[in-house]
Amino acid sequence: MTGQTITAPARVVTGEPGCGRTAFLEGAARAFPAGSAVSVRADPAHGALPLGGLCALLRAVGAAAGPRSAVGGPPAALLLDALHTASARTPLLVCVDDAHLWDGPSRAALGLAARQLRATGRVSLLLSVAGHRPLDPEFAALPVVRIDPLSPAEAATLLDEATDGTVDPAVRDDLVDAADGNPALLLAMVRRLSPAQLRGHRRPPRPPADAGLLTRLAGGRPTGLGSAQENLLLTVAAALADADGEDERIDERIDVRLALHAVRAPVPLPEALTLADGRLGFHSDLVRRAVYEGAPPERRRAAHLALARALEGDGARGLRTLLHRARSAAAPPPGTAAELAAAAADPADPAPRGLRCAGYTRAAELAEDGTRRAEWYTAAAEQALLGGRTHRARRLLDAARDSAVPRALRGRTELVRGTTLRHDGPVDEARASLQLAARLLAGPAPRLAEAAALAAADAAWAAGDTEGCLHALGRGGDEGASAAGPGDYGAGLRALLEGDFPAAALRLRRLVADQRAADDTDGPETSLRAAAAALLLGDLPAACRPARSSA
Numbered sequence: 429m430t431g432q433t434i435t436a437p438a439r440v441v442t443g444e445p446g447c448g449r450t451a452f453l454e455g456a457a458r459a460f461p462a463g464s465a466v467s468v469r470a471d472p473a474h475g476a477l478p479l480g481g482l483c484a485l486l487r488a489v490g491a492a493a494g495p496r497s498a499v500g501g502p503p504a505a506l507l508l509d510a511l512h513t514a515s516a517r518t519p520l521l522v523c524v525d526d527a528h529l530w531d532g533p534s535r536a537a538l539g540l541a542a543r544q545l546r547a548t549g550r551v552s553l554l555l556s557v558a559g560h561r562p563l564d565p566e567f568a569a570l571p572v573v574r575i576d577p578l579s580p581a582e583a584a585t586l587l588d589e590a591t592d593g594t595v596d597p598a599v600r601d602d603l604v605d606a607a608d609g610n611p612a613l614l615l616a617m618v619r620r621l622s623p624a625q626l627r628g629h630r631r632p633p634r635p636p637a638d639a640g641l642l643t644r645l646a647g648g649r650p651t652g653l654g655s656a657q658e659n660l661l662l663t664v665a666a667a668l669a670d671a672d673g674e675d676e677r678i679d680e681r682i683d684v685r686l687a688l689h690a691v692r693a694p695v696p697l698p699e700a701l702t703l704a705d706g707r708l709g710f711h712s713d714l715v716r717r718a719v720y721e722g723a724p725p726e727r728r729r730a731a732h733l734a735l736a737r738a739l740e741g742d743g744a745r746g747l748r749t750l751l752h753r754a755r756s757a758a759a760p761p762p763g764t765a766a767e768l769a770a771a772a773a774d775p776a777d778p779a780p781r782g783l784r785c786a787g788y789t790r791a792a793e794l795a796e797d798g799t800r801r802a803e804w805y806t807a808a809a810e811q812a813l814l815g816g817r818t819h820r821a822r823r824l825l826d827a828a829r830d831s832a833v834p835r836a837l838r839g840r841t842e843l844v845r846g847t848t849l850r851h852d853g854p855v856d857e858a859r860a861s862l863q864l865a866a867r868l869l870a871g872p873a874p875r876l877a878e879a880a881a882l883a884a885a886d887a888a889w890a891a892g893d894t895e896g897c898l899h900a901l902g903r904g905g906d907e908g909a910s911a912a913g914p915g916d917y918g919a920g921l922r923a924l925l926e927g928d929f930p931a932a933a934l935r936l937r938r939l940v941a942d943q944r945a946a947d948d949t950d951g952p953e954t955s956l957r958a959a960a961a962a963l964l965l966g967d968l969p970a971a972c973r974p975a976r977s978s979a
Contacts, residue, residue: 436571438542438553440563443575444712446612446645449556452575453523456554463519463550470526479503481530482537489514489522503537508544515550528557528564539566560646560712561699577609586611590618596628605819606636610714613637613645639721646718656695659731663690664701664708665720666731670751670786681707689741690734725758732756747771747779747787754790765794769804772811785811789824798831806841813844818852839868843880850887859887863900882918882957898925916942917957924964936961940970 441449450469457465468488470481477483482503486492491510514520527538542553555567559574578586583604587595595603599621607614617636624630643649650661667682667690687708688694697703700719702711710716720728733756739749750771754760771777772787779787788808795801805828812821825845833841846861862884869877881900888896901922920935943958962971 437545437547437549437551438555438570440567440570440572441554441556441575442559442563442572444559444577444610444714445647446610446714447559447575447577448611449575450525451611453525453554453556457521457523460521463515463521465521465523466514467523467525470524470529472529476531478531479533479537481527481534482507485522485524485534485538486510489520503533504540504544507537507541511541511545511551511553512549519550519552521552521554523554523556525556526558527555527567528561532566535564535566539564539570542567542570558647560710560715562702562711578607578611578614579609580604583607583609583611583614587614587618590615591626594623595626599626599628599632601819601822602632602636608713610645613641613714616641616645637717639718642714642718643722646712646715649722650698650700650719653698654695656691656693657698659691660687660695661698661700661719662723662727662731663687663734664710665716665723666728666752666755667735668709668716669720669755670783681709684708686735686738686742690731690738692734729756729758746777747774747783751783751787751790754794760794765791765800765804768794769800769807772807781811781815782817784808785815785817785820785824792827799833799837802828802831802833802841803837806837806844809841809844809848813848813851818848821848822853835868836872839865839873839880840876842868843876843883846880846887847883850883850890855887855891859884859891859893859896859900862887866900878915878918885918885921894925898922901925917961920961920964933965936965940965940967944970 441452443449453467457467466488468485471484486507489510491506491513511520511522524538527535530538538555542555545551545553555570557563557567563572584600587600587603595618603614603617606617618626620641621632622630625632650658653661664682664687667687681704684703684706700710700712700715702709710719723731732752736749736752736756739752747768750764750768754764754768768787768791772779772784772791785808788804788811792801792804792808795804805824809821809824809828812818812824821844825841825848828841829838829845842861842865846858846865849855849858849861862880865880866877866884869880885897885900888894888900901918916935916939920932920939923929923932923935939961940958943955959971962968
């Protein structure tokens with residue numbers, strides 16, 4: 429959670445739909461050690477009757493709940509008196525869930541009373557409000573505790589608890605990735621699966637979270653909006669469709685001028701959107717996904733077309749513009765796939781890794797040639813892996829392996845797959861992919877073959893297989909290897925494992941010396957190998973030099 433160290437007597441608990449606000453308040457009430465706890469959940473009737481919410485709270489703390497008409501004066505004083513009376517014998521924790529659904533006078537009284545509670549008093553107050561909309565002004569002065577999304581490890585633990593550990597690992601990874609940290613979405617997807625699907629015996633539905641499920645968890649479709657506001661919501665959602673999970677967090681917002689240019693009209697800001705520093709975004713990522721996936725395909729294509737035209741009007745012709753163009757037609761014109769792949773590979777384009785991954789993926793989806801399709805899926809997986817999205821990389825590599833491709837391309841695919849599995853997957857499976865990559869690349873790409881062999885040795889070492897490690901190092905460290913750096917590193921490690929310390933020191937010292945004289949054109953991997961070799965030799969200053977240069 430963000431803000432959990434706040435010690436004020438009254439706090440606002442917020443987060444996107446499904447994040448667990450209700451569960452948080454229930455847990456706080458159960459764990460309240462000092463006295464008694466009172467919980468009140470908002471009822472639809474509370475929002476229809478003036479002071480209906482306040483009367484419900486007064487009844488919960490044992491006070492008389494008579495009709496009052498003034499706002500911010502007598503109702504707030506009445507609530508404060510009731511709270512102090514209820515806490516006279518024992519400290520009191522009051523939890524109000526979904527306080528944003530209360531009527532205006534009740535919110536005003538509750539907010540004023542919360543601000544007047546003393547930090548040294550015997551009353552604590554927790555109010556939960558929706559995080560996919562602006563905070564009500566009545567609660568804006570109160571400190572906020574925001575419930576953050578679950579980490580992948582936390583989501584996997586929750587999933588194992590919900591399924592008694594029976595879920596198939598691949599299914600678990602798919603569900604955790606689709607939930608994106610939202611516990612309610614994760615559990616809702618589990619409830620949709622049969623036991624056979626959970627165990628991996630039958631194919632689960634694709635996608636795991638469809639438009640209906642996302643919309644239901646987000647609280648339904650936004651209501652009370654004009655057509656221009658609906659267009660703005662969808663336009664922003666379409667602009668951010670490829671920002672999901674990126675490491676460049678700024679790309680989770682869109683320039684407000686571009687969005688208004690795309691909808692071609694000044695539009696009042698819908699409450700689902702937030703504006704900061706001239707950029708628009710969604711308060712809730714779940715709501716963003718629901719808006720985009722819940723729109724008809726023709727409306728999504730129209731939004732992408734409007735964005736492409738707006739970007740072109742600004743003179744932007746790069747990957748982002750091409751990707752919107754490619755998404756704006758059910759059947760893009762010939763050559764679109766090649767243009768996307770070229771733009772995704774262009775180092776001069778400032779596109780982040782997530783957008784490059786999306787560009788390669790769309791190019792692969794449009795490719796008619798199996799070799800090109802596998803090549804671009806593999807390139808997309810490389811970008812996903814560089815961005816830390818290992819699950820996405822694995823799924824892209826699965827798609828790449830479905831095509832019959834030349835030996836060198838298959839070797840590259842296996843190299844990326846093995847590297848991905850080393851970070852997040854079974855180590856034995858990673859080693860098998862890397863060893864296969866080393867064999868496939870030995871002829872057409874010897875440097876990549878050596879890198880694959882060294883990675884296979886790392887995987888074998890992680891698995892505790894010394895013989896497997898020696899076997900892989902024999903391949904990567906043979907005399908005559910095409911690159912002295914990796915060859916020396918592999919041969920030095922093999923000699924070290926075999927107990928031939930003089931030979932190991934000779935090869936490792938040569939690698940460190942070669943790196944000192946190099947101009948860094950071999951890239952960061954060679955530098956890091958040299959740093960590792962220096963550490964094995966006990967030469968800390970030499971280890972720091974290449975490590976700094978590759979950082």
